[in-house]
Amino acid sequence: MTYRSHKRTVKRLVKRVRRTLSHEQTAPTGAELFEHTLVTRAERKQRTRNHLLESALRLMEDGRSFTSLGLREVTRAAGVVPTSFYRHFEDMDQLALALVEETGVTLRRLLREARQAGVPPLNIIRHSVMIYKQFVEDHRLHIMFMAGERWGGSPLIRRAIRYEVQHFATEMAQDLRELNLLPALSMATLQMICGLVVNTMLNAASDFLDLSPDQPRVEQELVENFVLQLRVIFLGATQWKEPSAAKV
Amino acid sequence: MTYRSHKRTVKRLVKRVRRTLSHEQTAPTGAELFEHTLVTRAERKQRTRNHLLESALRLMEDGRSFTSLGLREVTRAAGVVPTSFYRHFEDMDQLALALVEETGVTLRRLLREARQAGVPPLNIIRHSVMIYKQFVEDHRLHIMFMAGERWGGSPLIRRAIRYEVQHFATEMAQDLRELNLLPALSMATLQMICGLVVNTMLNAASDFLDLSPDQPRVEQELVENFVLQLRVIFLGATQWKEPSAAKV
DNA sequence: TGTACATCAGTGAACGCGCGTTCACTGATGTAC
DNA sequence: TGTACATCAGTGAACGCGCGTTCACTGATGTAC
Numbered sequence: 239m240t241y242r243s244h245k246r247t248v249k250r251l252v253k254r255v256r257r258t259l260s261h262e263q264t265a266p267t268g269a270e271l272f273e274h275t276l277v278t279r280a281e282r283k284q285r286t287r288n289h290l291l292e293s294a295l296r297l298m299e300d301g302r303s304f305t306s307l308g309l310r311e312v313t314r315a316a317g318v319v320p321t322s323f324y325r326h327f328e329d330m331d332q333l334a335l336a337l338v339e340e341t342g343v344t345l346r347r348l349l350r351e352a353r354q355a356g357v358p359p360l361n362i363i364r365h366s367v368m369i370y371k372q373f374v375e376d377h378r379l380h381i382m383f384m385a386g387e388r389w390g391g392s393p394l395i396r397r398a399i400r401y402e403v404q405h406f407a408t409e410m411a412q413d414l415r416e417l418n419l420l421p422a423l424s425m426a427t428l429q430m431i432c433g434l435v436v437n438t439m440l441n442a443a444s445d446f447l448d449l450s451p452d453q454p455r456v457e458q459e460l461v462e463n464f465v466l467q468l469r470v471i472f473l474g475a476t477q478w479k480e481p482s483a484a485k486v
Numbered sequence: 487m488t489y490r491s492h493k494r495t496v497k498r499l500v501k502r503v504r505r506t507l508s509h510e511q512t513a514p515t516g517a518e519l520f521e522h523t524l525v526t527r528a529e530r531k532q533r534t535r536n537h538l539l540e541s542a543l544r545l546m547e548d549g550r551s552f553t554s555l556g557l558r559e560v561t562r563a564a565g566v567v568p569t570s571f572y573r574h575f576e577d578m579d580q581l582a583l584a585l586v587e588e589t590g591v592t593l594r595r596l597l598r599e600a601r602q603a604g605v606p607p608l609n610i611i612r613h614s615v616m617i618y619k620q621f622v623e624d625h626r627l628h629i630m631f632m633a634g635e636r637w638g639g640s641p642l643i644r645r646a647i648r649y650e651v652q653h654f655a656t657e658m659a660q661d662l663r664e665l666n667l668l669p670a671l672s673m674a675t676l677q678m679i680c681g682l683v684v685n686t687m688l689n690a691a692s693d694f695l696d697l698s699p700d701q702p703r704v705e706q707e708l709v710e711n712f713v714l715q716l717r718v719i720f721l722g723a724t725q726w727k728e729p730s731a732a733k734v
Numbered sequence: 735t736g737t738a739c740a741t742c743a744g745t746g747a748a749c750g751c752g753c754g755t756t757c758a759c760t761g762a763t764g765t766a767c
Numbered sequence: 768t769g770t771a772c773a774t775c776a777g778t779g780a781a782c783g784c785g786c787g788t789t790c791a792c793t794g795a796t797g798t799a800c
């Protein structure tokens with residue numbers, strides 16, 4: 239079905255080329271031919287949508303906030319006309335929510351990979367920090383967006399991000415429970431501690447990402463500081479005594 | 487000198503009123519008379535400047551970011567004409583820096599007051615949290631601004647805020663050292679821990695301020711969570727063993 | 735004390751610009767037969 | 768396979784609007800004598 243359509247599209251383009259050659263109208267470019275013959279309409283729509291999302295992220299790359307982005311600016315960067323935007327999102331807020339969603343998926347992938355890798359043999363915290371640092375660098379735009387709009391964005395965006403962060407902390411708590419790393423702690427306490435850990439992670443991520451790449455010395459200090467902070471937290475966690483009669 | 491000037495100003499205004507009465511020109515309003523006779527030019531300039539700063543803060547009250555504020559918007563809220571802005575700040579960034587400065591002063595006041603009050607007799611952490619919560623509510627606009635622009639604002643603003651926060655953490659570390667609450671820890675370690683504490687404080691502040699005032703239940707949970715997180719940190723701190731050969 | 739002059743916080747008109755959104759449109763892709 | 772028609776992603780012109788910034792100005796305040 240789709241294949242047939244493609245064949246016909248090609249034929250039509252060939253006709254257009256012939257028309258062009260004889261009448262000197264604008265010919266389809268090579269890229270145009272390539273595009274048209276390779277993908278369905280739905281796929282192309284999806285691709286434009288992704289361009290919009292990517293463009294928004296890239297515009298924030300050097301520290302600008304999402305709120306300061308303009309709709310026209312984003313479409314310009316994505317290479318489409320402003321009105322095209324409305325084929326994909328109702329307004330900029332909806333685009334932001336899509337970005338939050340994407341970031342949430344990314345974060346969950348981090349946990350899933352950690353789960354599959356299992357507990358590293360020794361030096362758990364430093365090992366995890368290095369993996370996390372790599373992860374943050376691999377997804378710097380998403381993480382920057384999330385960390386930056388976490389407290390700064392519109393209330394709508396903020397709530398969506400808070401939800402994702404909470405979700406992440408909960409999943410982390412469940413993992414800790416299953417790995418039996420802190421067997422003495424109740425689920426509520428694990429959750430509280432994971433909240434603290436996640437906040438510390440996000441702060442550290444912002445610090446990493448604000449670094450210019452030519453400061454290995456400062457970077458090393460940040461990593462060290464981050465490792466030590468997590469050690470303090472987990473040291474506190476291992477020493478934690480649950481109150482005999484829990485309130486909640 | 488100034489007093490004399492005032493007397494003359496009053497006389498001139500009286501003349502103006504007489505002129506008005508006889509020629510039906512616009513008369514100075516009561517407020518105008520009041521203002522003019524009460525303050526010097528420098529004081530009035532300072533007052534307008536404060537109005538600008540306050541207006542900017544108030545516009546951010548329901549969650550908008552500083553970056554999204556317009557110069558005209560701020561002057562409108564302050565009750566002056568847009569061009570007046572330039573008598574006080576070069577641009578919006580400079581106004582933001584003034585706000586950061588103000589917030590820094592405010593934060594230092596918090597520490598000073600804590601220092602004068604001394605160590606509370608028992609339940610140090612919960613006691614401190616309650617004082618801190620009150621403080622955050624008393625200076626909600628400044629704290630909101632700082633917490634919100636901390637990661638979200640322009641690089642310039644972000645750097646200024648980071649500086650203030652670091653300063654605050656350092657001062658806190660010195661206080662802990664002087665109070666001898668954690669005698670086993672080196673200054674570097676104290677600083678690292680205070681960094682963690684300050685981050686946790688700012689996160690908690692953002693949580694407090696995002697609450698609508700009719701959620702006492704959620705508020706209570708937030709306070710509780712905050713107390714527990716600080717306990718974990720300080721529990722970890724008391725158990726901390728400095729490495730035998732410190733690197734830094 | 736009064737007078738003549740300087741300062742400068744705040745005014746108001748004007749500018750060019752990019753914004754978000756509307757609308758009717760184009761023409762490749764998709765579907766029915 | 769070909770034909771006739773429907774769909775709909777992307778276009779391009781147009782709109783009214785608020786923005787930041789410039790400029791020459793006003794007139795109360797401040798100063799010198």
